[in-house]
Amino acid sequence: MFSRWRYRSSFALDSPLFPVRATSDGTSRKNPAGAGTGHASARAQKCQRVFGFDGEGPRGELVATVRRRLVIVLLVPGLFGCLFAEDRVVSLAPSVTETILALGLEARIIGRTRYCPGADREGAVIFEDMVQPSVERLIGLRPDLILTSDPTPEAVVTQLRRMGLRVERLVTSDLGSVATNLRPVGELLGQRARAETLANRVLKQIEAVERVTGEVAEGKRPRVVLFYGTNPEFCAGAGSFTGEILERAGGHNVAADADSAWPSLSRERLMSWDPEVVLISLTENPVDLAAARATVSRWKGDALWNRLSAVRSGRIVFITGSLLMIPGPRVGEAAEAVARALYPDLFPAEATSELHFLEP
Secondary structure, three states, rough: OOHHHHHOOOOOOOOOOOOOEEEOOEEEEEOOOOOOOHHHHHHHHHHHHHOOOOHHHHHHHHHHEEEHHHOOOOOOOHHHHHHOOOEEEEEHHHHHHHHHHHHOOOHHHEEEOOOOOOOOOOOOOOOOOOOOOHHHHHHHHHEEEEEEOOOOOOHHHHHHHHHOOOOEOOOOOOOHHHHHHHHHHHHHOOOHHHHHHHHHHHHHHHHHHHHHHOOOOOHHHHHHEEEEOOOOEEOOOOOOHHHHHHHOOOOOEEEOOOOOOOOOHHHHHHHOOOOOOOEEEOOOOOHHHHHHHHHHHHHOOOOOHHHOOHHHHHEEEEOOOOOOOOOOOOOHHHHHHEEEEOOOOOOOOOOOOOOOEOOO
């Protein structure tokens, strides 16, 4: 930190704050109390060459005092600036925002998307679009760093960089990348150790789930589908992080053979899959949960919906808190919640605010 101000004269910094003598060759050694006359003589000669006097007496004391205070004036602001500097960060992805929050660095966020956690907080600067964010607004915020993810195209990232903005794009296509992306975010924000701990915790949570569900025979794994809300227009397919969660939590994702990561559905297609368990992903808003319960209760009276094994048996589970919507540091918790929904007998009956069964 101090290399910019390295003091290369042979004078000792005669202050308790600077107990080390910097020498002309860049090395350092302690300035012992009661240094011998050889040192004093060398000082006097140096003073004579630089200042035109031997450095002794009142005049020498004055120069030494000014020198010490000047060094402190130069060093202290830089020292405290390094210690308390806060990066100004714009997050253009909910997963990035959730990671920053998990690292305890929300104060560094100066802008986020309307889909991000904390977007409803007073004073938050909100970007409506992750795919094509306003370049003018980004420049106006003067961020030190912009963090984004898959929804923001590479072409947009290139454009922002050409405008002189520092942008890092993190790909979060699967669970492995979700966990490993925690590390670079921590590195960029000066929290490497905390991010490493967080990444290891996520991986251990997923591994713990797989140890239990790995004992379930292939033929005993239930057919499962994951809806986002009660409108089955889209579900989680292969190639999505949630599709991977379904499989690793011990389910057989009926949409695994679909042609995209988020396949669109018709009821006829859903009937042909006939899932034994339906998972419905919701936000943390209790109004959404109440509306979803009301909608699902009507499925039993619908001749087509009632053909589904999951509807007839009542194996419909709501998972709230956007737990299955954000590929961030809570994916380990998401895997635990899905496994508990599929195998309530294999996992401890721990209370969770995100898991809601249709029928007790």
